[in-house]
Amino acid sequence: MRLGEIQRTSSEGPVTDKDAPRTARLPKGIKTVPEAPNLGYQFEGGPGQMRSMFTGASHELFLYDLKNSAQIGWLTLREAGTFPLPKSFQVANAQIYDAYRGRGLGQSLYGVALKVLGLTIVADDTQTPEARRLWVNLHGISGVSIRGWINFMAQDVFPEFDQYNMNNTRANQRRIARLQRLQTPKPMNRPQNQYDTVYFDFPVQSGPGGQELQAAENLAAIYTRDHPEDNRRSYDVGLFAKWTGQK
Numbered sequence: 001m002r003l004g005e006i007q008r009t010s011s012e013g014p015v016t017d018k019d020a021p022r023t024a025r026l027p028k029g030i031k032t033v034p035e036a037p038n039l040g041y042q043f044e045g046g047p048g049q050m051r052s053m054f055t056g057a058s059h060e061l062f063l064y065d066l067k068n069s070a071q072i073g074w075l076t077l078r079e080a081g082t083f084p085l086p087k088s089f090q091v092a093n094a095q096i097y098d099a100y101r102g103r104g105l106g107q108s109l110y111g112v113a114l115k116v117l118g119l120t121i122v123a124d125d126t127q128t129p130e131a132r133r134l135w136v137n138l139h140g141i142s143g144v145s146i147r148g149w150i151n152f153m154a155q156d157v158f159p160e161f162d163q164y165n166m167n168n169t170r171a172n173q174r175r176i177a178r179l180q181r182l183q184t185p186k187p188m189n190r191p192q193n194q195y196d197t198v199y200f201d202f203p204v205q206s207g208p209g210g211q212e213l214q215a216a217e218n219l220a221a222i223y224t225r226d227h228p229e230d231n232r233r234s235y236d237v238g239l240f241a242k243w244t245g246q247k
Helices: 105-116 129-139 170-182
Strands: 031-033 036-045 059-065 070-079 088-096 120-122 144-153 197-206 213-215 236-243
Touching: 031 105, 036 105, 059 105, 070 105, 088 105, 105 120, 105 129, 105 236, 129 144, 129 197, 129 213, 129 236, 144 170, 144 213, 170 197
Parallel strands: 088 120
Antiparallel strands: 031 036, 036 059, 059 070, 070 088, 120 236, 144 197, 144 236, 197 213
16 A cells, blocks of 8 residues: 555645654654564654644654664544544544655554554545545455544434424435435434534445545545535535454
8 A cells, every 4th residue: 555645735845755764763662563573653642732733633653664763654643523433533644755655554554543553543624636545445454444424413414403493494404315315324423412413424435446435325425526515515524444353
């Protein structure tokens, strides 16, 4: 799997090989990646921390070449807000240095996040073409489960929270029809009031040409400009990945 700068480019521009500390002394606290003794990782950060003003990342996952005392790349994450699964983090940015690209080390980076750390990884709000292809590749890895998600306010889809009779509006009728097409009748979380955010998950598969993951039932796009309501969406939609073990 090839992983370049899969999400956004920082305001300072992309990191290049000359910036990679390939001869620097490795920092303390590095752990060896299971089944990969030449690779090490370090996970830093905490709730409320600001590791990056540009992306809002609160955590950083670094991957190291232990043999050559080099940093291979990193994945920055931010807490995933109201996403209802435990240990959920959203991708903020990612980088594999040029000298290490094309070796499947991006897979190792996400493998540490998913399998070793047990995180649920939520894809960024937007994705570059490279990022979309990355998630297609992740979807094909045994033990990795990727699903789509969509959310609404509780009053928009649940009659018991619809105190203002909102479900009779045309917009909310479209939202309910959307859920029915995705065949996602059960929410991932139960709302407590009409303003709670409610998530539903749905199966995905590779779309035409293998360039992106799309909703499996009707091959609806999730991120591309071909999305039927891009920039005019009345709901949020995205992808998430978690480790479930061997299939």
